[in-house]
Amino acid sequence: MGRSPCCEKAHTNKGAWTKEEDQRLIAYIKAHGEGCWRSLPKAAGLLRCGKSCRLRWINYLRPDLKRGNFTEEEDELIIKLHAILGNKWSLIAGRLPGRTDNEIKNYWNTHIKRKLLGWGLDPQTHRPIGGSAAFPVASQQQQQQQQAECNNVLLPAQAPTFSCKATAADSADEGHSSGLVDDERYDVHGQELNLDLSISLPHHSLKPAIPTATTTAAAAATIGEESYMVTGAAGKGAICLCCHLGFQNSEACSCQAIQSPHVLFRYYRPEEEGGQGV
DNA sequence: AAACCGGCCAACCGCACGCAT
DNA sequence: CATGCGTGCGGTTGGCCGGTT
The missing domain is CATH 1.10.10.60 (Homeodomain-like)
Known part of the structure; x- marks a missing residue:
């Protein structure tokens, strides 16, 4: 198939931006707003690739940058x-x-x-x-050991302590693809940080594949197109993506390994990413 | 003062994704 | 459904700068 280049490379500047280029870009975006990066360089009188302009604006010139x-x-x-x-x-x-x-x-x-x-x-x-690898399907003893390791990871001596709290408002009876939980919070040195992750059930099915009692402390976080399962703070129970999709007891399903009350926070990535908890 | 070295960061490159046709 | 386009993302590169020898 092949793609056309994003710009005419032969007639574009490369390397560090000059003050004049910056001013032109800022002036143009102030006047016309962001977007249409492909045509922006020509319209703004810049000998730059559209991608380069976008990058310069987003990474350096944007007024709201800290x-x-x-x-x-x-x-x-x-x-x-x-x-x-x-x-x-x-x-x-x-x-x-x-x-x-x-x-x-x-x-x-x-x-x-x-x-x-x-x-x-x-x-x-x-x-x-x-x-060792995180929570493979293993014997109870191995699981306990791995969970202890996991806790060590989350709570290294010099590392900040934190936990994930899934709210109880997680119900699957919302009848809407919006969330199991409203938010997730981390304790950082006693302070709560609201990560405000977008949380939602897998959009195609709201019915849990395992008894709902176990879902109360679990959250499914949808980040982009990826869904993550998050356990509750006290380990009251959790479900994994596999269970939600009806693949419980499959090789990829590892929710058996997360019943320890000591596990403060874990999540499950899609299997193709390794399917490992943290 | 010059050479060297390593850290930092702006920018580039290629790929993936979403959307329109 | 296939294709092309525009845009966004993540990995990598290259140049600048400050510290050290």
Whole structure:
């Protein structure tokens, strides 16, 4: 098939933006608003690719950007969001007003990665380096051990403590694809952080595949197109995506492994992403 | 003062996705 | 349903800058 290039590369500038280019871009967007990036360079009199203009605006020129160092609170929030979302920088950025995905990505790679490594945690999995895989279907003893490891991951000596609280308003009887829960909150040093994740049932079916009593403390979070299952704070019970989809007891279904009251927070990713809890 | 080195960050590149036709 | 277009996203690169030798 092949794609046409996003712009005529032969006649575009590359590299660092000049003040004049910045001014032109700002002036144009102030006058006409964002959007239509492909035609913007020509209209604004810029010898730049549309993508380049968009990037420059979003990452640097936008007036609502918060410049300066990341705060400790932002640090912690990024770590927690990364544990949930992985390298979904744009989603993480959406939870940090004034920060861009690029900024957070850079900050992660240069600061937080090192910080986690200092804690002895794998920056990608948020698990102890050299630790075992998260919650495979295993014997009860193995599960207990893994859950203990999980708690260690969530509560390293120097790491902030947090827990996820699913509200009780999670009902599947809403009759609407909007949420099991209204929100999720993390305790950070005793302070609650409302992540305000968009929570919803898998859109095609609202009927739980397992008894509803076990669903009361569980939340299904829909982030983009991906659904995540989140356990309740006290481990009163949880359901996984597999159960919701009717694949309970399948190999991918690991909800048997999450009955410990000690598990503060876990989630399930779609199987294709590894299907591992955190 | 010059060379070297490592960290940081803006920008680029390629791919994926959603939408229109 | 297939195709093309516009846009957004995530990984990577390259240049700048400050610190060290």
